[in-house]
Amino acid sequence: MSIIKSAALDEQTSRIADNLPNFSHFVRECLLRHAVNMNAASCDRTRWVSHPRSQTPFETNRCNPTVQPSCFVCWPYGPPPIDAIKKFNLGEADLNYLDHEARKYNTHLIDLKGNSVQSKRKPKSDRKSTFLERFKQLFTQ
């Protein structure tokens, strides 16, 4: 039995979808992989040893963020940018910094930690406050 659901794509993802031989199969596959990843809730990859260039390298509790495909158990915001990883390897940053930078860097990705969609668009409440601010300005000038 097939259940029809619709998806809103942007121009970029629409072009990608156009080149797939079977979009529905692709979506089903992604959903199943996502469910396996989230249900496992643990990572079986080798732990990432940080600070290879420093005097005191140590094993982190996460896998290497540069290995593809990205591990969303260890890196729920996606992989951090390479500049942040370099800082970490030099001992100039911690894992919290990497998470923070990953969240800023991967705004196009779905936030798997809260399982909610991150959006580049401003939330409606921001647009409303902007409108209200303009409205208030009309009466205060």
Ligand SMILES: [Zn+2]
């Ligand atoms: Zn991992």
